[in-house]
Amino acid sequence: xxxxxxxxxxxxxxxxxxxxxxxxxxxxxxxxxxELKVEGELTQAYEENEDLEDVSFEIVFKQFTENxxxxxxVEINWFIRNQLIEEHSNKTNITxxxxxxxxxxxxxxxxxxxxxxxxxxxxxSLIRVIKTATNILVxxxxxxxxxxxxxxxxxxxxxxFTGRITGNLKHSVIKWVIQKxxxxxxxxxxxxxxxxxxxxxxxxxxxxxxxxxxPGSYIVFLQTGEGISQDANRYISNSTHINVGYGQFELxxxxxxxxxxxxxxxxxxxxxxPLDEGLVxxxxxxxxxNGEKLIHTGLTFTHEDATLGGYLxxxxxxxxxxxxxxxxxxxxxxxxxxxxxNETEMLTELSKKTEALILTNDIEYTNEVDSLNLKYxxxxxxxxxxxxxxxxxxxxxxxxxxxxxxxxxxxxxxxYNLMFTRVDNGYLEDIKVDELGGGSNPNDFLSGDFGxxxxxxxxxxxxxxxxxxxxGLVGIRIDNDSSGTSKKASLELIGExxxxxxxxxxxxIGSGKSSREGVExxxxxxxxxxxxxxxxxxxxxxxxxxxxxxxxxxQEKTEYQSGEFLDLFxxxxxVDIGFLGLEISNAEGxxxxxxxxxxxxxxxxxxxxxxxxxxxxxxxxxxxxDEVVYxxxxxxxxxxxxxxxxxQVEPKLPTEPGQYKIKIYISxxxxxxxxxxTITE
Numbered sequence: 290x291x292x293x294x295x296x297x298x299x300x301x302x303x304x305x306x307x308x309x310x311x312x313x314x315x316x317x318x319x320x321x322x323x324e325l326k327v328e329g330e331l332t333q334a335y336e337e338n339e340d341l342e343d344v345s346f347e348i349v350f351k352q353f354t355e356n357x358x359x360x361x362x363v364e365i366n367w368f369i370r371n372q373l374i375e376e377h378s379n380k381t382n383i384t385x386x387x388x389x390x391x392x393x394x395x396x397x398x399x400x401x402x403x404x405x406x407x408x409x410x411x412x413x414s415l416i417r418v419i420k421t422a423t424n425i426l427v428x429x430x431x432x433x434x435x436x437x438x439x440x441x442x443x444x445x446x447x448x449x450f451t452g453r454i455t456g457n458l459k460h461s462v463i464k465w466v467i468q469k470x471x472x473x474x475x476x477x478x479x480x481x482x483x484x485x486x487x488x489x490x491x492x493x494x495x496x497x498x499x500x501x502x503x504p505g506s507y508i509v510f511l512q513t514g515e516g517i518s519q520d521a522n523r524y525i526s527n528s529t530h531i532n533v534g535y536g537q538f539e540l541x542x543x544x545x546x547x548x549x550x551x552x553x554x555x556x557x558x559x560x561x562x563p564l565d566e567g568l569v570x571x572x573x574x575x576x577x578x579n580g581e582k583l584i585h586t587g588l589t590f591t592h593e594d595a596t597l598g599g600y601l602x603x604x605x606x607x608x609x610x611x612x613x614x615x616x617x618x619x620x621x622x623x624x625x626x627x628x629x630x631n632e633t634e635m636l637t638e639l640s641k642k643t644e645a646l647i648l649t650n651d652i653e654y655t656n657e658v659d660s661l662n663l664k665y666x667x668x669x670x671x672x673x674x675x676x677x678x679x680x681x682x683x684x685x686x687x688x689x690x691x692x693x694x695x696x697x698x699x700x701x702x703x704x705y706n707l708m709f710t711r712v713d714n715g716y717l718e719d720i721k722v723d724e725l726g727g728g729s730n731p732n733d734f735l736s737g738d739f740g741x742x743x744x745x746x747x748x749x750x751x752x753x754x755x756x757x758x759x760x761g762l763v764g765i766r767i768d769n770d771s772s773g774t775s776k777k778a779s780l781e782l783i784g785e786x787x788x789x790x791x792x793x794x795x796x797x798i799g800s801g802k803s804s805r806e807g808v809e810x811x812x813x814x815x816x817x818x819x820x821x822x823x824x825x826x827x828x829x830x831x832x833x834x835x836x837x838x839x840x841x842x843x844q845e846k847t848e849y850q851s852g853e854f855l856d857l858f859x860x861x862x863x864v865d866i867g868f869l870g871l872e873i874s875n876a877e878g879x880x881x882x883x884x885x886x887x888x889x890x891x892x893x894x895x896x897x898x899x900x901x902x903x904x905x906x907x908x909x910x911x912x913x914x915d916e917v918v919y920x921x922x923x924x925x926x927x928x929x930x931x932x933x934x935x936x937q938v939e940p941k942l943p944t945e946p947g948q949y950k951i952k953i954y955i956s957x958x959x960x961x962x963x964x965x966x967t968i969t970e
Contacts, residue, residue, distance in 0.1 A: 671697020737801025
């Protein structure tokens with residue numbers, strides 16, 4: 290009997306619990322609720338020149354009538370990208386325009402009174418627009434595996450380029466661009482629009498043949514869209530660098546270039562190959578030693594000086610034809626030196642101002658306070674060995690003209706492994722740099738005052754073959770510490786410039802403290818990029834990476850009535866400046882401008898132009914606000930560049946109906962791109 294009673298009690302308990310759950314579910318179903326009904330595709334693929342599908346949202350009210358809730362007392366708020374859109378207030382349905390890649394979060398908030406209590410219901414949905422990538426690969430007929438080639442004038446100087454486009458093939462503008470390389474930003478040389486793009490199964494192919502008939506260094510690439518090297522709204526292929534010249538012009542010797550006092554020092558015969566007179570005409574072969582012109586011409590020269598030192602020879606062909614630029618060989622270094630096998634021997638010879646040292650072993654510099662100072666003309670030949678420090682701030686400091694370092698690995702520094710300061714005729718040959726300096730303070734880097742493996746500070750240095758074994762912030766830094774003076778910091782690169790692609794450099798070659806006229810980089814095969822950062826411009830040269838590009842996408846509001854002000858809310862940007870670790874995508878384009886204002890104390894520039902690019906009005910973006918004053922973008926616009934939010938003005942649009950272009954810059958020169966608006970009556 291006791292068992293039966295216990296069983297009945299247990300069964301009764303289950304019944305009570307079940308009834309309670311059923312009652313709760315039943316009561317909950319009777320309470321008011323909402324559902325967000327969607328019409329249109331929430332996930333779409335984006336391609337330029339193709340319309341995306343707008344998406345409609347409607348609120349479905351459940352159990353409102355049954356609970357005697359008066360709909361006139363219900364408050365409805367719509368949020369797009371977490372921003373309240375007042376023009377949608379109290380609407381039961383809206384249509385969201387979709388015109389660019391990225392995520393658009395749509396959320397509705399319904400407020401009302403239920404059972405004498407304020408109640409809020411929410412529902413949301415996500416529109417996701419995935420961009421169809423455009424990839425462009427260019428190869429050349431000289432060497433399809435190499436993006437750096439040489440062409441001889443008068444010979445087979447015609448090159449065929451093949452472009453292969455995958456992804457979106459519907460770009461309105463596709464063109465071949467030829468740039469001529471300078472010591473700074475390359476200049477546009479020729480442009481040719483593509484009108485023969487062949488579509489083979491979704492892959493676009495185009496061919497381009499060009500005959501290079503003038504000497505110089507050129508860059509060829511295929512791009513979509515208008516604009517030059519730093520303009521937005523375009524795709525760009527890999528770059529092909531073409532050196533156009535008169536053929537091989539080389540200085541050489543069959544004798545030993547490096548001799549020690551132990552071996553005995555003998556004469557060496559140097560020779561240079563003659564150039565094709567059919568191309569360059571007549572002229573003189575002039576000889577230079579350590580940067581100074583010798584009283585000697587011809588194709589050979591005998592080095593007879595047996596004194597200790599480094600002898601840096603170079604030959605210049607001076608043509609009789611004034612229209613032909615003088616040609617020069619790469620330098621050739623001859624060394625008469627003293628062998629040293631340890632730190633003591635090395636420091637002893639340096640204290641005696643011996644003008645050439647030859648390492649016979651790896652040597653560690655043990656002073657942890659003072660740099661290894663090279664204060665007189667000296668040549669150090671590493672003989673394949675390593676010169677290392679105990680990680681002091683500046684390892685090797687060069688403050689004298691005519692200092693030459695050759696065939697060694699330089700290891701370890703906190704700030705600079707090797708620093709040239711206000712010197713001429715510095716020369717590095719067959720150098721490897723490991724465990725680069727640079728420090729870990731991001732403020733130093735963002736101020737342009739970054740450490741590096743090699744620092745050329747208001748100096749003139751030639752680098753002939755260099756490799757950075759480990760990664761870091763900067764490989765070679767070049768800057769002019771006294772802007773306003775006539776002397777430049779100059780770097781000439783010949784031979785190979787290599788770094789580890791698995792452990793890359795942010796700035797293979799970088800400059801951060803100089804005016805455009807204050808530094809000069811003479812090299813072929815390097816892509817150039819300049820990033821304004823407040824009072825400085827961070828410049829980057831790289832011979833391995835792809836050019837930096839970005840795109841800008843339309844804002845939410847593109848149509849205005851006459852008399853309205855501009856609102857850039859929702860504008861999108863897709864930018865990846867990898868060497869600074871900056872990656873901003875989707876619809877947060879204004880974050881890029883706001884970040885600049887905060888990080889670099891830099892203003893933004895906004896130009897309102899007609900379709901012919903005539904500037905009608907200019908505003909400066911000087912900050913942001915937490916409140917909606919003129920537009921949902923919450924930007925502070927001013928008529929001046931001063932970063933003062935108290936100077937806020939209304940960004941007025943033209944009153945004349947028509948289509949206009951909005952161009953956006955960081956500072957005055959860093960062009961982010963443009964969007965279009967339409968003004969109706």
